[in-house]
């Protein structure tokens with residue numbers, strides 16, 4: 001069957017490397033070796049090692065011994081080499097993989113080493129920290145030669161915060177790396193052949209995020225970057241801060257910081273640590289470099305200067321509001337940002353006050369009250385001005401404790417909603433079992449593709465509204481709607497109904513499925529708000545469907561599937577073996593894949609923010625799952641990467657599949 005599919009589709013690679021289903025160390029090495037690469041890990045001693053002692057691997061430590069030396073790296077091996085935990089190597093980063101980890105390879109064997117914060121082209125010394133059968137993780141100890149697309153990272157937290165890992169890579173290089181990553185995954189996981197002429201037409205160049213060019217000065221870039229700071233959140237639309245009992249200060253800054261800065265933190269998680277919170281205070285409030293700028297001052301800088309100089313956090317709000325009211329245009333993200341900054345400053349200013357009796361959540365002892373502060377911005381649909389939702393996530397049900405904070409925040413004009421999500425679980429999630437509205441409304445609004453959307457605290461909404469507009473336009477283009485009102489659209493993972501509703505006016509009916517009750521209720525409300533009466537939203541878990549799923553609905557012509565990235569997936573699907581029936585695997589559940597293959601809608605538009613699982617699911621839909629006797633039925637007609645979040649590892653893909 002697979003062979004037949006290959007013949008029909010033309011662009012499937014010959015399955016000599018079984019990347020997808022049997023990706024053990026041997027196959028990994030073989031597959032990687034079959035690709036051309038010029039940068040290799042070296043075992044040769046490094047001259048300038050200072051305190052870093054490079055380990056030359058003893059023969060007995062390698063599974064297969066290392067032989068002679070000499071090639072570009074003065075090293076040559078004719079056998080595989082597998083480094084051990086604790087060993088120190090000189091490495092060159094070749095490319096970026098999922099989650100922005102740098103990919104390096106051992107000479108000749110092609111054994112893969114992944115290193116956080118290594119950037120393509122960078123030569124560095126790294127220590128192996130974790131070893132798996134088919135790859136190892138490495139901690140960067142020292143850069144020997146930086147990558148060639150180096151730019152100065154504008155944010156002071158760049159090297160410590162878990163969000164914007166690629167700030168010091170030029171934006172062009174970031175785009176190139178993201179595009180390459182998608183291409184690699186589609187070829188090696190999806191098993192589509194990039195050697196076929198059709199591939200060029202299928203794989204589109206990445207769509208950049210134009211926000212890069214909106215605020216040209218460094219200050220403004222810093223704003224953008226901060227707004228993308230918490231990995232999954234985007235530009236001026238949503239930010240999540242965590243409370244912690246002890247602030248985390250990077251080792252190199254310990255000397256500079258006063259000790260009281262380490263006590264009770266509210267900020268961003270240190271990369272890779274669920275229990276370390278980097279206090280975000282100065283970064284959002286500092287004015288130094290804005291004040292240094294003169295003459296050629298952009299509007300953005302001017303606004304920022306106004307805020308910084310005249311906008312006393314407590315007293316100047318009205319003044320700032322007046323400034324905002326005089327402004328219009330498409331600057332609402334920036335306005336939203338300023339409001340974020342003021343809310344954060346206000347909370348930072350008073351939450352530690354002992355009289356309030358508020359304590360931060362301790363992830364180890366499971367004590368404390370305040371877990372997260374979530375800020376979400378939308379737009380007032382009449383004025384276009386930003387409106388903000390402030391969401392306190394607490395560990396227990398005691399909203400009255402928040403009253404003094406609420407009173408202060410409520411005086412910020414842009415704040416229209418303050419809610420409290422109560423999450424009594426010991427986990428770190430922000431969705432509460434209970435939600436209280438402590439001030440104003442329980443939702444905010446946003447405008448997207450000419451429609452108005454209402455968003456609750458726990459409903460998904462694309463976090464970079466400006467780029468979401470671009471994304472949704474691409475989806476609309478891929479849908480090739482007849483626009484004669486005859487088609488049925490099935491919008492899976494519909495969130496607040498955004499994608500389906502943007503198509504609704506040109507089709508017969510939209511059916512949306514979503515697991516979060518609040519989002520379903522928002523979606524229904526959004527249909528009403530936009531006078532759309534041909535959309536039905538249904539609550540349900542798409543991982544738990546049975547053979548009767550959607551059997552009572554008319555057969556859809558177009559299926560949109562807009563998946564979510566779930567946290568623990570990393571790049572494992574690219575490098576590790578996985579089982580297609582594993583219900584915990586991220587991406588689409590195999591039951592859903594089977595459903596789609598049975599359904600045979602003419603077109604599927606698969607929107608994903610995880611190119612690894614996306615590539616795997618595309619493989620299923622096109623080539624089937626031979627182990628389960630499932631035949632593929634689709635042809636990948638286009639794959640469009642989109643950069644929604646510059647400086648972060650995130651990549652969105654819009655894939656169009658046509659029924660064969």
Ligand SMILES: C[S@@+](CC[C@H](N)C(=O)[O-])C[C@H]1O[C@@H](n2cnc3c(N)ncnc32)[C@H](O)[C@@H]1O
Pocket residue numbers: 459460461462492493494495496497498499513514515516519540541542543544561562563564565
């Ligand atoms: C990335 S969001 C996309 C939402 C929407 N398609 C959009 O573009 O705005 C993914 C959505 O899938 C929902 N979701 C996640 N797992 C689900 C499941 N098992 N069943 C149904 N919906 C799910 C989430 O609640 C979220 O609203």
